[in-house]
Amino acid sequence: MSKQKEAIIRVLRETSSHPSAEWIYEQVRKDVPNIGLATVYRNLRLLNEAGEVSEIRTSGDGTRFDYNTRTHYHFHCDRCGRILDLDEPIDTTIEARIARRTGLRVTRHHLELGGVCLDCQKLETHTGACV
């Protein structure tokens, strides 16, 4: 466990957002100024393979990382690109159900909702923009 890896985990743990590798890099630089971007990518990949973080591939923006590896659902704002956690209850039967019906081996599932977040809706009202 290098100080770089530690710093990356600390950044991930202390944010409730779902940051990109680039953003994580910027934050970690405050702790470890001469860290390389490749180190961030490498450790994020290793952490993902070890199941300590999970990758989120969004529609439109790049790859994001999540310290919370338990299955949960996401909302993606098409305006600002932010990802929010939803507290929608997890469908615990769908993987087995589809596996039984189709024969596929199902090991994960993810639900993504999309639209406009509260902040971006407020912004519309203030500016009078019509969408």
Place this chain on the structure above:
Amino acid sequence: MSKQKEAIIRVLRETSSHPSAEWIYEQVRKDVPNIGLATVYRNLRLLNEAGEVSEIRTSGDGTRFDYNTRTHYHFHCDRCGRILDLDEPIDTTIEARIARRTGLRVTRHHLELGGVCLDCQKLETHTGACV
């Protein structure tokens, strides 16, 4: 509507797979041999913006395209990368439900299951590979 755009749509309509831009490019070249790769990308982007095709961003493999723009759910094989359509019934209430509960404006949702497809499972048996 150029003959290039037409050919791209034809390829998309005639395949049940969820092809990458590169694959579409290879197919369209049979019709329009000297089409440029950039033209394929440009038209795919335009078609997506016009809502005539939809982009699928997978975990691991690149962007895929789907001529079917009606909401439906996908299965992503983590071995071969193929995407299959599921005939799981669509949850028609979730968008409104979450919108009501959270205030978010919800305009779309997508469910992705992941695991190992039938072909890749067969392959395991034949080779005796242990996963």
Place this chain on the structure above:
DNA sequence: ATTAACAATGATAATCACTATTATGATAGC
């Protein structure tokens, strides 16, 4: 038919996110 206006193309350069390479520095066992 000719021209003008304009949209779409093909070729290629550039960009972006990410990965491989390589030489270096820290750490631990001998």
Place this chain on the structure above:
DNA sequence: GCTATCATAATAGTGATTATCATTGTTAAT
């Protein structure tokens, strides 16, 4: 102290996608 090991920093490289731009259709008016 010396060497093996491992993660690192720096940088070059890769692959997918996008921007640029001169050229080529395409259409409409003359």
